[in-house]
Amino acid sequence: MAQVKLNAVRKTYPNGFEAVKPASFDITDGEFVVLVGPSGCGKSTMLRMIAGLEDISEGELYIGETVVNNVDPADRDIAMVFQNYALYPHMTVRKNIGYGLKNRKIPSTEIDAKVAEAANMLNLNDYLDRKPSQLSGGQRQRVAMGRAIVRDPALFLFDEPLSNLDAKLRNQMRIEIKALQRRLGVTAVYVTHDQVEAMTMADRIIVMNGGVIEQIGTPSEVYHSPASTFVASFMGAPPMNLFDGHANGTEVHVGETPLHRHTHQGKVTVGIRPEDIVPDVTGPLAINVNIIEELGAHRLLHGHTADQAVTIHVAKDFPAVTGPMTASLKPDAVSLFDSETGHRL
Amino acid sequence: MKRAGFSDRWLPVLFLLPQLTIIFIFFYWPAAHALRSSFFLQDPFGFGETFVGMKNYTMLLDSASYMRAAWFTVIFTSLVTFLSLSIALLLAVKADKVIRGAKTYRTLLMWVYAVAPPVAGVIGLVLFDQSWGPLRDFVALFGWDFRLGVNYFDTAFTLVVMSVWKQLPVNFIFFLSGLQSIPRSVREAALIDNRSAAGRFWDVTFPLLAPTGFFLLIINITYSLFDTFGIFDTQFKGEPGNNPMTLVYKVYLDGFRGNDLGGSSAQSVILMVLVLALTIFQFRMVERRIHYT
Numbered sequence: 060m061a062q063v064k065l066n067a068v069r070k071t072y073p074n075g076f077e078a079v080k081p082a083s084f085d086i087t088d089g090e091f092v093v094l095v096g097p098s099g100c101g102k103s104t105m106l107r108m109i110a111g112l113e114d115i116s117e118g119e120l121y122i123g124e125t126v127v128n129n130v131d132p133a134d135r136d137i138a139m140v141f142q143n144y145a146l147y148p149h150m151t152v153r154k155n156i157g158y159g160l161k162n163r164k165i166p167s168t169e170i171d172a173k174v175a176e177a178a179n180m181l182n183l184n185d186y187l188d189r190k191p192s193q194l195s196g197g198q199r200q201r202v203a204m205g206r207a208i209v210r211d212p213a214l215f216l217f218d219e220p221l222s223n224l225d226a227k228l229r230n231q232m233r234i235e236i237k238a239l240q241r242r243l244g245v246t247a248v249y250v251t252h253d254q255v256e257a258m259t260m261a262d263r264i265i266v267m268n269g270g271v272i273e274q275i276g277t278p279s280e281v282y283h284s285p286a287s288t289f290v291a292s293f294m295g296a297p298p299m300n301l302f303d304g305h306a307n308g309t310e311v312h313v314g315e316t317p318l319h320r321h322t323h324q325g326k327v328t329v330g331i332r333p334e335d336i337v338p339d340v341t342g343p344l345a346i347n348v349n350i351i352e353e354l355g356a357h358r359l360l361h362g363h364t365a366d367q368a369v370t371i372h373v374a375k376d377f378p379a380v381t382g383p384m385t386a387s388l389k390p391d392a393v394s395l396f397d398s399e400t401g402h403r404l
Numbered sequence: 405m406k407r408a409g410f411s412d413r414w415l416p417v418l419f420l421l422p423q424l425t426i427i428f429i430f431f432y433w434p435a436a437h438a439l440r441s442s443f444f445l446q447d448p449f450g451f452g453e454t455f456v457g458m459k460n461y462t463m464l465l466d467s468a469s470y471m472r473a474a475w476f477t478v479i480f481t482s483l484v485t486f487l488s489l490s491i492a493l494l495l496a497v498k499a500d501k502v503i504r505g506a507k508t509y510r511t512l513l514m515w516v517y518a519v520a521p522p523v524a525g526v527i528g529l530v531l532f533d534q535s536w537g538p539l540r541d542f543v544a545l546f547g548w549d550f551r552l553g554v555n556y557f558d559t560a561f562t563l564v565v566m567s568v569w570k571q572l573p574v575n576f577i578f579f580l581s582g583l584q585s586i587p588r589s590v591r592e593a594a595l596i597d598n599r600s601a602a603g604r605f606w607d608v609t610f611p612l613l614a615p616t617g618f619f620l621l622i623i624n625i626t627y628s629l630f631d632t633f634g635i636f637d638t639q640f641k642g643e644p645g646n647n648p649m650t651l652v653y654k655v656y657l658d659g660f661r662g663n664d665l666g667g668s669s670a671q672s673v674i675l676m677v678l679v680l681a682l683t684i685f686q687f688r689m690v691e692r693r694i695h696y697t
Contacts, residue, residue, distance in 0.1 A: 112595065141589040147593070
């Protein structure tokens with residue numbers, strides 16, 4: 060159990076590329092933090108710096124109370140689960156799980172007990188004497204988890220552990236990992252590019268883009284009050300609608316329609332979640348629907364308002380047709396962003 | 405599964421014919437000839453032959469010089485195989501860690517591969533020459549009076565050094581590519597699991613290199629037994645004397661220098677059996693070898 064603290068941690072490569080711009084944040088004891096962002100955003104580099112697989116160019120990294128910048132990965136009291144599981148192909152499941160313990164000079168009876176306990180927890184009892192090549196993807200994933208939990212680490216690190224699994228298994232493992240982390244109470248840092256994983260698993264989400272932290276917040280904060288247009292469009296499927304709008308000091312307009320009261324003046328970007336636009340025959344927003352996406356539990360209407368693309372999320376019992384319709388907004392639905400910088404106003 | 409096949413029965417035979425002809429002319433026919441000759445005492449000038457049964461073989465087993473060559477072959481093969489494998493592995497592990505100028509190092513290490521065995525032998529002669537060899541002068545500084553071609557041990561030493569040197573690049577290339585095919589994440593997982601670099605090497609890297617290593621073991625044994633002929637030949641061209649020699653060189657020496665074709669044939673039959681055994685052993689091991697995914 061430990062808290063993690065990053066103080067202006069930065070990563071530059073010899074060719075001058077800055078993969079992670081100076082980043083500072085704290086992770087409290089037992090927290091599940093998800094680093095999310097598109098590929099190349101620096102999230103994996105950040106995780107690898109925490110693990111010690113990548114050197115930290117500048118800044119300090121604390122695990123617990125100590126600076127661990129120059130501590131070997133094996134001495135950081137961490138456990139890591141890799142995207143392709145990184146199991147030792149020549150060792151049985153039992154040896155894979157116990158390898159880290161063996162190197163810590165733990166008596167073999169104790170290792171056996173811990174391996175058995177982990178195998179029980181992960182339903183791996185029948186597979187302990189198999190090699191990784193004889194296991195399915197989900198089972199390998201479990202072995203990788205087992206290898207992490209037997210070490211009883213201060214910190215779990217996950218590097219896109221579910222990316223190689225099919226969609227169904229991914230949903231199941233998502234819940235299992237979250238439940239396991241809760242039960243063990245170990246601090247965890249989890250890297251993913253999948254915003255659904257981020258939303259469902261995280262206590263707090265760190266959204267990264269281009270080596271910069273865009274926002275740190277609970278899933279609800281990140282979803283409902285995105286700090287930038289990047290976060291607004293990255294989190295949520297379908298993403299937040301972003302309109303070019305104009306503010307006159309009292310009201311914000313999209314096209315001719317006043318949508319929001321705000322004291323800002325000039326051009327703004329107006330963000331509205333698809334589910335915050337409600338079909339309403341007396342509503343102010345005129346929309347022309349082109350395409351209806353049927354998703355079973357609900358429908359997505361894609362169309363235009365004031366010549367700008369819009370997506371609306373409607374209930375399955377709403378009689379959707381293509382063509383013109385009107386809609387209104389839920390209260391507090393509007394997020395305003397600076398049209399130049401993309402930052403939230 | 406449906407197997408692709410030929411509708412005409414003679415077409416595949418036709419395709420195989422060139423290869424089969426070559427194998428027959430250059431392997432089966434001479435091998436059969438050697439087997440037959442090994443039971444005869446041949447006239448050196450080809451004026452006839454006398455059937456002697458197993459006498460050629462029994463004479464070999466009683467021959468001190470043959471047993472000496474056999475022992476030398478065993479020691480020579482073990483030394484060359486062990487040294488060229490372990491040094492190449494060490495070089496590959498170190499080269500794998502080099503990041504700057506990696507290509508230059510690798511090219512430099514592979515260069516020797518282009519040197520033909522007889523040339524390697526000549527280089528050895530030059531380096532260890534009695535009167536002006538730089539390496540002879542170097543070891544003389546430590547009080548080693550090096551006599552190439554005169555002292556049995558010193559000659560054997562040169563042969564081993566040159567044979568190992570010549571074989572290093574091949575082993576190096578295979579070990580390096582073997583190392584690079586180990587997934588990075590597996591090595592990183594080991595980095596978190598084990599703080600000792602030596603421990604990580606023996607527990608994770610080495611076992612994952614085992615398939616490459618086994619393949620190279622066979623290649624190196626064959627090399628030491630047969631392909632070192634050129635090095636031996638240049639070392640004592642014309643003056644074999646009591647110099648160390650391998651069984652393969654002795655086949656040539658007794659047959660073509662000593663004109664004892666029957667005895668030489670018996671020797672090559674023994675070598676054929678040896679290679680056969682080695683091949684069976686290899687196939688057995690390859691079958692049993694675990695395939696990692």
